[in-house]
Amino acid sequence: MSDFQSLLTKQSIFFREEAYFTIDFRLKMLQKLEDSIRKNESKINEALKEDLGKSAFEAYTTEVGYILFEISHIKKHLKKWAKRKKVKTPQKIFFYSKSYIEHKPRGQVLIFAPWNYPFQLVMSPLIGAIAAGNTAVIKPSEYADNTAKVLEDLISEIFPEKYIKVVRGSSTTAQQLTDLDWDMVFYTGSASIGKKVYENAAKHLTPVLLELGGKCPAIIYKDANINVSTRRLVWAKFLNAGQTCLAPDYILVHKSAKNKVIKALKKEITEQLGQNTKESAAFARIINEAHFDRLQKLLEQTEIIYGGESDKEKRYIAPTIVDEPSVSHPLMQEEIFGPILPVISYEKIEDAIRFVNRNHPPLAIYCFLKSNKTFEFIERHTTSGSIVKNDAILQIANINLPFGGVRQSGIGRYHGKSSFEAFYEVRTYLKHSTSFDPKLRYPPYTEKKWNLIKKALK
Numbered sequence: 001m002s003d004f005q006s007l008l009t010k011q012s013i014f015f016r017e018e019a020y021f022t023i024d025f026r027l028k029m030l031q032k033l034e035d036s037i038r039k040n041e042s043k044i045n046e047a048l049k050e051d052l053g054k055s056a057f058e059a060y061t062t063e064v065g066y067i068l069f070e071i072s073h074i075k076k077h078l079k080k081w082a083k084r085k086k087v088k089t090p091q092k093i094f095f096y097s098k099s100y101i102e103h104k105p106r107g108q109v110l111i112f113a114p115w116n117y118p119f120q121l122v123m124s125p126l127i128g129a130i131a132a133g134n135t136a137v138i139k140p141s142e143y144a145d146n147t148a149k150v151l152e153d154l155i156s157e158i159f160p161e162k163y164i165k166v167v168r169g170s171s172t173t174a175q176q177l178t179d180l181d182w183d184m185v186f187y188t189g190s191a192s193i194g195k196k197v198y199e200n201a202a203k204h205l206t207p208v209l210l211e212l213g214g215k216c217p218a219i220i221y222k223d224a225n226i227n228v229s230t231r232r233l234v235w236a237k238f239l240n241a242g243q244t245c246l247a248p249d250y251i252l253v254h255k256s257a258k259n260k261v262i263k264a265l266k267k268e269i270t271e272q273l274g275q276n277t278k279e280s281a282a283f284a285r286i287i288n289e290a291h292f293d294r295l296q297k298l299l300e301q302t303e304i305i306y307g308g309e310s311d312k313e314k315r316y317i318a319p320t321i322v323d324e325p326s327v328s329h330p331l332m333q334e335e336i337f338g339p340i341l342p343v344i345s346y347e348k349i350e351d352a353i354r355f356v357n358r359n360h361p362p363l364a365i366y367c368f369l370k371s372n373k374t375f376e377f378i379e380r381h382t383t384s385g386s387i388v389k390n391d392a393i394l395q396i397a398n399i400n401l402p403f404g405g406v407r408q409s410g411i412g413r414y415h416g417k418s419s420f421e422a423f424y425e426v427r428t429y430l431k432h433s434t435s436f437d438p439k440l441r442y443p444p445y446t447e448k449k450w451n452l453i454k455k456a457l458k
Helices: 003-017 023-039 041-052 056-082 120-132 142-158 171-178 191-202 226-242 258-273 289-298 349-357 372-380 417-422 447-456
Strands: 085-087 097-105 108-112 135-139 164-166 184-188 208-211 217-220 250-254 304-306 320-323 340-346 364-368 386-389 424-432
Touching: 003 108, 003 135, 023 041, 023 056, 023 120, 023 142, 041 056, 041 142, 056 120, 056 226, 056 417, 108 120, 108 171, 120 135, 120 184, 120 417, 135 171, 142 164, 171 191, 184 191, 191 208, 217 226, 217 349, 226 258, 226 340, 226 364, 250 258, 250 349, 258 304, 258 320, 258 340, 340 349, 349 372, 364 372, 372 386, 417 424
Parallel strands: 108 135, 108 184, 135 164, 184 208, 217 250, 217 364, 250 340, 320 340, 364 386
Antiparallel strands: 085 097, 097 424, 304 320
C-alpha cells in the first residue's frame, strides 16, 4: 500500500468512526484554524513576499483577511445552513408521510491549489470542506513553496493527518494523488491540467469542482466614465502583477474613446504604482523564470505603447500596454496571466460581443458604461461565470455571490454558503407511517383504482 493510499484509508476510517463530524466539531475546527491563521499571520506574509513579492497590505486584503472574513461568515451561519429541511409531501399520494432534505458530507476530499494566491486558494475550499464535515488532503503548488511550507506547518500543528493533511511535492505527487479513489476532487488552476484531473476522476466517477481561467474581457463603451473606469481597471489588472484568474485580460474600447482611455491608463499606472514600478512596494513579481519567459515571448512582435521593461533576475515585468494586437497573435490566443494589457478598439457594441464570443466563456466580463440598455444587451448575448458593471474583480469580495466559471473556465461554484454546498451530498428522506395502508397501489389493478390514481395525479 502506498503512503498516499494509507493516508486516504486513515482518513476514511476516521471519517466513519466520527459519524460525519457534528456541527459543534466543525465549528470548533474552524475556530482552531482561525486562531492559527491569526497566530501565524506574519509568517504567512513573509512567505507570500518571498514567493510573489506581495506587500503586507495586498497579502492581507487578498489572502489572509479575506479568509478570516470567510471563516467568520461561515461560523455565523453554519448551524442554520446545516439543518435538516422539511419539504412538502403531497398527501393525496403519500398518506401520513413526511419528507426531508439533509446534507451529508462527501467524505475524503482532495484539494489542489495554485501558486498565484497560494494561501487564499488553499484555505477557501478547505473552509468549505470542514464546514460540510469532510476530511481533506491538500496539495499546494510547488511553485509557491515558501507558502506551502507555512501551510504544512500550520495545518500539522492543529490537525492530525487522519483529519487534514498538507502534501507537498511535484507534479508526480499530484498524479499519484489523483490516481486514488476520492469522494471529491477540488482543483484550481489551468484548463489543461484541469482536464487531466477531470479525466482521472472520471475513472472512479468522482465528483469534481474545477476553478479554471480564461480571457476575461473589459468592454469600455463610449459613454463610460473614463477616469473611474481606468482607475479600477489598472488596480484589477495589475493586482498581483496580473497573476489573477479574474483579472481583465484585455480591453475592448469604443474607437471614439480609445485615445482618452490609453492616456488615462498611463496616468493611473503612474499614480497607483509610481514612476518606477520596479521600486513600488505595491507591485508584485512574476512567480518564476518559466512564467517570466512565457510572458516575454508573448510580447514579441507587438506594438508596446507603455512599459515593456523587465528584469529576469528580479522576476519583474513592468505594467505594459499593447496596442491592437492581431486576433491571431499568441497574446490573444491564451490567458495572459501577467502585467500585459492589450487594448483593442471596436465600432459597434455588436463587434465587441462577437470578439468576446470567439473565445470560450470566461470567468468574468467587465462592462464600463452608463447605459443600462447596453449593459443588458451585452448580458443577453454573452456567457460568463459573472458579469460586472463599472468594476472588475470586486465581485469576488461579496461572500454571498457564488464564484465559478462556465465549462472551460470552470465547473461548479464556491465561496460562502456555496462552499458549504459544494462539499456535501444531498440525501432525501421519506418517513412513511404504517398505521394506514390503502390498497390503491397494489395489484390487482382495477378500473376504479385507475380512476382514483388519475384524480390523485391531477
